[in-house]
Amino acid sequence: MTIADLELITIPCPICGSDRDRPLCVARDYVYSVPGEFRFVRCEACGHVFLNPRPSDASLLACYPASYGPHLGASPSSSELAPRRPGWKRSLGTVTGLRRLLRYLGDERATVLPAPPQPGESRMLEIGCAHGGFLERAAALGWIVDGIEPSEAAAAQAERRGIPVFVGRLDQAELAPQSRDCIASWMVLEHVPDPLAFLSLAHRTLTPGGVLAVSVPNAASLERWMFGRYWQGYDPPRHLQVFSASELRRVLHRVGFSEVQVIYQAGIRDSYAGLAAWGMAHFPQARWPRRLMEIFRGETPRWLHWISLLPARLLAVSGLAGRITVVAVRPRNTVAGTAAENRFEASPVGFDAVGSGD
Numbered sequence: 001m002t003i004a005d006l007e008l009i010t011i012p013c014p015i016c017g018s019d020r021d022r023p024l025c026v027a028r029d030y031v032y033s034v035p036g037e038f039r040f041v042r043c044e045a046c047g048h049v050f051l052n053p054r055p056s057d058a059s060l061l062a063c064y065p066a067s068y069g070p071h072l073g074a075s076p077s078s079s080e081l082a083p084r085r086p087g088w089k090r091s092l093g094t095v096t097g098l099r100r101l102l103r104y105l106g107d108e109r110a111t112v113l114p115a116p117p118q119p120g121e122s123r124m125l126e127i128g129c130a131h132g133g134f135l136e137r138a139a140a141l142g143w144i145v146d147g148i149e150p151s152e153a154a155a156a157q158a159e160r161r162g163i164p165v166f167v168g169r170l171d172q173a174e175l176a177p178q179s180r181d182c183i184a185s186w187m188v189l190e191h192v193p194d195p196l197a198f199l200s201l202a203h204r205t206l207t208p209g210g211v212l213a214v215s216v217p218n219a220a221s222l223e224r225w226m227f228g229r230y231w232q233g234y235d236p237p238r239h240l241q242v243f244s245a246s247e248l249r250r251v252l253h254r255v256g257f258s259e260v261q262v263i264y265q266a267g268i269r270d271s272y273a274g275l276a277a278w279g280m281a282h283f284p285q286a287r288w289p290r291r292l293m294e295i296f297r298g299e300t301p302r303w304l305h306w307i308s309l310l311p312a313r314l315l316a317v318s319g320l321a322g323r324i325t326v327v328a329v330r331p332r333n334t335v336a337g338t339a340a341e342n343r344f345e346a347s348p349v350g351f352d353a354v355g356s357g358d
C-alpha cells in the first residue's frame, strides 16, 4: 500500500462512543509529508481530542515511511547521550554537588525502568518496542523481556539484539492473562485506534501488582498552546489520540488501574518540530525550517541539547512539558487493592529512569 491509497474513516469518540464532536483544528504532516489535511475534533460528550476522520486500520501502516525515526533508533535522548559526556562536563562534574545537578538536568525521564521484583523471573513486555533498545536495557537489569512491534523492519532490528518480538498489533498477539509483571509502551498510545481496548488488554495481561508505564504527548503543554495546529503532538495522520495527564488518569482508573503517577518529561525536542512546521507553512521557500525538521528527525546537536536543558526542566517542573510518562498499577485485589498490598510499593515505582523511547 502507498500513501496515495490512504483510506479515511469517520468514527465515534474512541473513549465514550459519542458521535457528537466539533472541529478543533486542521493539521498537516510536516514531518514525513503524508499528503492531505487532517482534522482533529473534540468530543462534545467527554472532551477527548482525536483525529476524525482517521486512517482505516488497513491504512495505518502506510502512514509510517521506511525512514520513520522512532522505528530506526534515531533521535537519541539526553540520557542516551549522557555516557559520551564532553570533557568540560566531566571536569565540572568533579565539583561537589555540580555532578548531581548536571545529572538532574540531563535526566529527561522519557522512560522509566523499574527493577525486576524477582530478577531472572519477572517478565516485561514492551508494546511498540521499535528497535528494542529499551528492552535490551531491561534485560540487562534482570527482566525476561519480549516485545510487540507492527513494523517488520523495526522488529527485525530488535530481534538482532536477541529480543523475541511478535510482529503485529497488541490485539493480535493473544497474550496469556496475568503473564507479565510490567508492560511498557513509549509514545504509542497516541497512535492506537482504540486506546480503551489497548489499556484493558494491558490490564488483563499484567499480574496483580504489575506495573504499566506509558508515555504520550501532553495536551496541556506549553508547546501545544504555542504551536497550535503545528504542535508535534498532533503529528497527523500517525497520532490518532490526544491526552492530557488528567484525562489519561481518568481513563486508567476506568480500566481498573490504581496508583496512577504522572511524570512530566524534561525534553523540548518536539518544539523544534513545532517551530519547523510553522516555518514550513509560513516561509515555504526558506531553508531553516527544513533544516530544523531534519534536526528533529535525526540527532540533536550537542550545543542545542545543552542549551535546552534548563528550559526543558522548567517546563517539567511546572507541569507544562510536551510529553508525559504515566505509571499505573494493576491492583492486587480488585475489591481492596490497597497500596500496602502492592509489590512495587517497597521500591515506589521509583524506578531508575533511563534512556528514552521516542
Ligand SMILES: [Zn+2]
Residues within 6 Å of the ligand: 013, 014, 015, 016, 017, 018, 043, 044, 045, 046, 047, 048
Ligand atoms: Zn467522548
